[in-house]
Every structure is written in structure tokens, then in C-alpha cells.
Amino acid sequence: MIKLCHIHKFFGANEVLKDVNLTVNEGEKLVIIGPSGSGKSTTVRCMNGLELPTSGQVFVNGIELTKKNRTELVRSTSSMVFQQFNLYPHLNVLGNLTMAPIKLFGKSRKEAEELAYHYLEVVGLSEKALVYPTTLSGGQQQRVAIARALCSQTKIILFDEPTSALDPETVQEVLNVMVKLASESITMVIVTHEMGFAREVADRVIFMDNGTILEEGTPEHFFLNPIHDRTKQFLGKILY
Amino acid sequence: MIEQILSYESWMAFFKDWTLFAQAFGVTVMVSVLALLLALALGVVFGVMSTSHHALPRFIARGYVETLQNTPLVLQAYVFYLALPYIGVMIGQISVGIYAVGIYHGAYIAEVVRAGIQSIPKGQAEAAASQGFTYVQTMRWIILPQTIKIILPPLVNQMVNLIKNTSVIALIGGTDLMNRTNDWATTGECIYGPPFLVCGILYFLLCFPLATWGRNYEERLKRRDIQSTDKPAATEEAAS
Ligand SMILES: Nc1ncnc2c1ncn2[C@@H]1O[C@H](COP(=O)(O)OP(=O)(O)OP(=O)(O)O)[C@@H](O)[C@H]1O
Numbered sequence: 362m363i364k365l366c367h368i369h370k371f372f373g374a375n376e377v378l379k380d381v382n383l384t385v386n387e388g389e390k391l392v393i394i395g396p397s398g399s400g401k402s403t404t405v406r407c408m409n410g411l412e413l414p415t416s417g418q419v420f421v422n423g424i425e426l427t428k429k430n431r432t433e434l435v436r437s438t439s440s441m442v443f444q445q446f447n448l449y450p451h452l453n454v455l456g457n458l459t460m461a462p463i464k465l466f467g468k469s470r471k472e473a474e475e476l477a478y479h480y481l482e483v484v485g486l487s488e489k490a491l492v493y494p495t496t497l498s499g500g501q502q503q504r505v506a507i508a509r510a511l512c513s514q515t516k517i518i519l520f521d522e523p524t525s526a527l528d529p530e531t532v533q534e535v536l537n538v539m540v541k542l543a544s545e546s547i548t549m550v551i552v553t554h555e556m557g558f559a560r561e562v563a564d565r566v567i568f569m570d571n572g573t574i575l576e577e578g579t580p581e582h583f584f585l586n587p588i589h590d591r592t593k594q595f596l597g598k599i600l601y
Numbered sequence: 602m603i604e605q606i607l608s609y610e611s612w613m614a615f616f617k618d619w620t621l622f623a624q625a626f627g628v629t630v631m632v633s634v635l636a637l638l639l640a641l642a643l644g645v646v647f648g649v650m651s652t653s654h655h656a657l658p659r660f661i662a663r664g665y666v667e668t669l670q671n672t673p674l675v676l677q678a679y680v681f682y683l684a685l686p687y688i689g690v691m692i693g694q695i696s697v698g699i700y701a702v703g704i705y706h707g708a709y710i711a712e713v714v715r716a717g718i719q720s721i722p723k724g725q726a727e728a729a730a731s732q733g734f735t736y737v738q739t740m741r742w743i744i745l746p747q748t749i750k751i752i753l754p755p756l757v758n759q760m761v762n763l764i765k766n767t768s769v770i771a772l773i774g775g776t777d778l779m780n781r782t783n784d785w786a787t788t789g790e791c792i793y794g795p796p797f798l799v800c801g802i803l804y805f806l807l808c809f810p811l812a813t814w815g816r817n818y819e820e821r822l823k824r825r826d827i828q829s830t831d832k833p834a835a836t837e838e839a840a841s
């Protein structure tokens with residue numbers, strides 16, 4: 362489904378990803394953890410062409426993602442949920458949700474709105490369809506962002522620290538929505554430090570450190586017997 | 602000139618020919634509107650080009666902006682007027698004026714548009730890219746609509762300058778308000794006072810309301826921004 366082959370990424374002279382190899386299978390829920398600056402975001406952003414690797418290849422559904430085809434390839438295959446929500450402030454919630462279906466997928470306004478109301482119900486915000494994003498709480502905005510991603514009806518959704526910008530009280534409402542999605546056939550790649558959530562939904566967890574994948578395994582593996590000292594150290598910090 | 606302004610006879614002579622002035626005023630209004638439309642179109646196109654990721658459109662946009670901003674409008678108008686016939690383009694002075702003023706202010710509006718685009722947070726374009734919007738679609742549906750609020754005050758400023766600068770037509774012999782005023786004043790009895798006074802008042806009546814509206818809009822915007830940055834602080838206080 363998504364394959365990263367020998368990915369190296371430089372920002373200037375700074376090598377941020379050092380030979381990252383990773384395959385995300387269809388329907389898999391993959392959680393990426395790791396300290397700040399370890400390259401988690403960059404890895405996920407390589408999966409949808411927001412960053413292009415300096416060298417190495419990215420495949421989505423068997424097709425190599427390139428500078429040329431990324432817009433089209435991404436449109437039909439993946440969506441993304443950002444830490445800062447990135448809702449479109451000049452459009453109301455319904456407008457945020459129907460924009461891509463209408464402009465990109467050729468749906469009629471009526472079809473797009475039905476779709477939007479359906480996914481608003483999934484995230485529990487049907488009554489907010491006509492308000493503007495800035496009037497919503499962080500947790501609500503993020504749930505709208507998830508609904509917007511769902512409206513593209515792609516098989517893959519990428520999450521980059523979806524709860525890190527939220528007040529502690531609202532983290533759970535977003536995680537609940539994500540747990541609900543995890544029960545479906547969607548492929549989810551999630552950068553998060555919410556280990557309880559990871560334990561509940563992840564098929565596999567990878568730990569990144571300093572631009573490499575240092576360790577991978579099931580959530581249980583990480584809770585019970587992580588191998589590397591770096592991993593233990595990091596888990597020690599986020600679990601207690 | 603002062604005596605003429607106080608002289609009943611010179612006002613009578615002036616009012617006898619008021620239709621000439623009304624007609625010339627109409628020309629100035631028409632030239633302003635058409636030049637403005639041209640300037641807006643050029644400004645948006647070159648403003649978007651100057652934020653492109655590709656070097657060539659950026660280079661072209663820079664060349665346009667710098668050339669037009671760093672040479673006098675009067676020179677540009679003369680060049681258009683004198684050079685166009687050489688390349689087989691025969692158009693009247695009024696049309697030359699529309700093109701010259703439109704192209705000149707297009708360069709300024711391009712800079713206004715560029716600044717507007719650059720003030721929109723990067724996350725907006727990233728969200729659009731993650732949904733599969735192309736660069737042009739992103740500009741059209743997501744970025745430019747958000748810039749309108751920001752660029753309106755400097756845009757109004759440009760409109761006011763544009764209206765005043767249409768008077769360059771007088772120099773190449775088109776019968777706009779400025780030209781007609783000068784013509785009328787310097788023929789026959791040389792009555793300067795009333796025509797120049799009225800000419801100034803007419804320009805003022807076009808520009809002042811526009812400038813005032815722009816200033817008020819900006820004030821309202823500032824007040825609203827202050828309020829909206831106050832809000833989170835207020836809720837934090839309430840929560841603590
Ligand atoms: N656009 C950029 N230009 C230059 N350096 C960048 C850029 N984006 C990321 N970096 C650098 O690359 C490194 C990895 O960044 P990345 O955002 O992938 O880390 P991360 O694991 O997501 O960290 P965090 O937990 O803080 O989000 C960091 O050192 C960061 O400073």
C-alpha cells in the first residue's frame with residue numbers, strides 16, 4: 362500500500378532521514394513514536410508528497426510517487442490530518458467538507474453535502490455544519506478535519522500528532538473518533554505519543570530516533586520488553 | 602487665477618461649456634474602471650507567479666514588477682504611444698492610456714497580492730496539497746479568497762493612485778478630464794480658475810470616498826483582530 366525504499370532526506374546539510382525503509386500494508390494501523398526532531402513528520406510527509414525525498418523511492422499502491430504525479434496520486438489515495446487542524450477559515454464546516462468532493466471529485470453539491478453530513482455524524486458534529494471553524498474548540502476543529510479527510514474517501518489517512526495541539530480535556534474526544542475509524546478497513550499512519558491509544562488500535566509501532574527507524578514491533582513489545590536503551594528512555598519519559 | 606475664481610463672468614463662461622467637462626469626466630471614470638480591471642487581472646496573475654515554486658515564473662514576475670515600478674509612468678505612456686504604431690498596433694490615445702495605467706498599476710497590485718499570499722499560514726497550502734488540489738486550484742479556491750481581507754486596504758490605496766494617474770492621458774493628447782480642463786483653460790480668453798478648481802473637485806469626489814472607505818475598513822479590521830486576540834486570553838482567565 363505505502364512503501365518507502367531507502368529514503369534519505371536533507372534539509373540543507375542536515376540529514377533528517379537516513380535510509381528509512383518501511384512498508385505500510387493495506388488496512389494496517391501503524392503508529393510512529395519518537396523524540397522531537399527524530400523525523401516522524403518528515404517520514405509521514407514523504408508518504409503524500411508534502412516532502413520529496415532527496416534520494417530513495419516512495420510507492421503508493423505500487424505507483425512511484427514523483428514530483429510530477431504527486432497531486433493526482435495523492436488525491437485519489439490519501440488524506441492527512443494535521444497537528445494544527447489547517448481548516449479553511451474562509452469556509453464554514455460544510456464548505457470545508459464539500460470543497461474537495463465538488464472541485465476535485467466532480468460530485469454535485471447535493472451529493473457532496475450528503476457525504477459531508479454523513480461524516481459529520483461519524484465525528485459527532487452534525488449540528489455544527491453551518492458554523493465557521495474559528496468558532497469551534499480545538500477538539501471540535503480536529504474532528505472536522507478528520508471528517509474532511511474522510512470526505513475524500515481515500516483508503517489511507519495520515520495523522521501527524523493530531524492531539525498534540527489540544528487541551529487535555531479534548532484529547533479524548535478526538536482519540537475516540539480515531540478508535541472508531543480504526544475498526545474500519547482504512548489504512549492509518551499515526552504519529553502520536555498517546556501510548557494508551559496506540560495499545561488499543563495499533564497493529565505495529567515504530568520508534569524513530571535521529572532519522573532512522575530504531576525499533577519496531579507490536580504495542581505490547583514496546584510496553585513489555587523494548588530492546589534499545591533509547592527506546593526505554595523515551596518510553597520512560599512519555600509513560601510516566 | 603484667484604480673481605477668476607471670484608469673477609462671475611469667468612464662471613458663466615465655464616458653465617456654458619459644462620457638457621464638455623461632464624463628457625471628459627465620463628472618459629476619466631471609464632478609463633479608471635477599465636484600467637483598474639486590467640491592473641487587477643495583471644496583479645493577480647503576476648502576484649501568484651511571484652510566489653511560485655518554480656524559478657521562471659518568479660523571474661518573469663520580478664522583471665515585470667521592477668521594470669514598471671522603477672521607470673516613470675509618463676515615460677511608459679510615451680513609449681506605448683510612440684512605439685505601438687511601429688509594431689503595427691494602431692489604437693487611440695484613450696486606449697493607450699488604459700493600457701499604460703493598467704499595466705503600471707498591475708505591477709503595484711502584483712506586490713500587494715504577493716504580500717497577501719505570503720501572509721497566509723503555510724498549513725493552508727499544505728492542507729490543500731494533501732487533498733490533491735493543484736497549485737492553481739489552491740490559489741483560486743483556498744489562498745486568494747483568504748487574502749482579500751488583508752489586501753483590500755493597500756488595494757484601495759492603489760485604486761486611488763490609479764484614478765489620479767489616469768491624468769497621464771492628457772500628456773499624450775487623449776481628451777480625459779485633465780486634458781479637457783487644460784485645453785479649455787488655455788484657449789481663447791485663458792480662464793484658468795474655475796476649470797482647474799472644478800477639475801480638482803471632481804478628482805477629489807472620485808478618490809476621497811474610496812480612500813475613506815478603505816481607511817474605515819482597515820480600522821474595523823484592526824479592531825476585530827484585537828478583539829479576537831483578546832478572546833483566548835479572556836477564556837484562559839475564566840478557566841483559571
Ligand atoms: N522545512 C524544513 N526545513 C529545514 N529543516 C527542517 C524542515 N522540516 C523539518 N526540519 C528539521 O528536520 C528534523 C526532523 O523534523 P521532523 O519535523 O520530521 O521531526 P519530528 O520527529 O516530527 O519532530 P516533532 O516531534 O517535534 O514534530 C528536525 O531537526 C527539523 O528541525
Ligand SMILES: [Mg+2]
Nearest residue numbers: 401402403522
Ligand atoms: Mg512532527
